[in-house]
Ligand code: FES
């Protein structure tokens with residue numbers, strides 16, 4: 001990871017694992033996750049807060065990791081898309097719903113959508129279609145036309161409420 005100028009040692013917990021690492025003070029959180037920790041599931045599209053591809057959870061709340069510095073994460077907990085699944089070979093209900101509803105094509109936007117919805121659904125366990133569209137309005141997808149993503153999110157909400165998946 002290339003950095004210019006000063007560096008600092010930070011301690012950050014990512015997907016439940018603590019990392020203590022020296023990082024340049026100008027390195028973004030997105031670049032630290034991707035290049036410092038090798039967690040390339042967090043994607044970088046616009047690099048100025050518009051596309052949502054770099055969304056991760058910061059102490060449980062969604063943030064644009066391209067708009068934060070890695071040093072700001074010192075002492076905090078991050079969840080990336082790699083930390084969503086409950087275990088090896090298993091998928092989170094949200095991931096299952098995306099798979100079942102073809103909620104992705106190229107997959108570039110998917111990590112950001114999953115982390116956005118991972119924050120949204122517990123706060124809104126029975127959302128309307130409109131609620132979902134508003135929730136994901138900061139996540140750009142160039143492939144799907146969004147309908148399959150919305151269907152996946154609504155189905156995931158149902159699964160998380162403990163009901164049978166929609167047919
Ligand atoms: S890369 Fe961060 S919002 Fe687009």
Ligand code: FES
Nearest residue numbers: 105106141142143
């Ligand atoms: S699936 Fe390709 S950008 Fe969304």
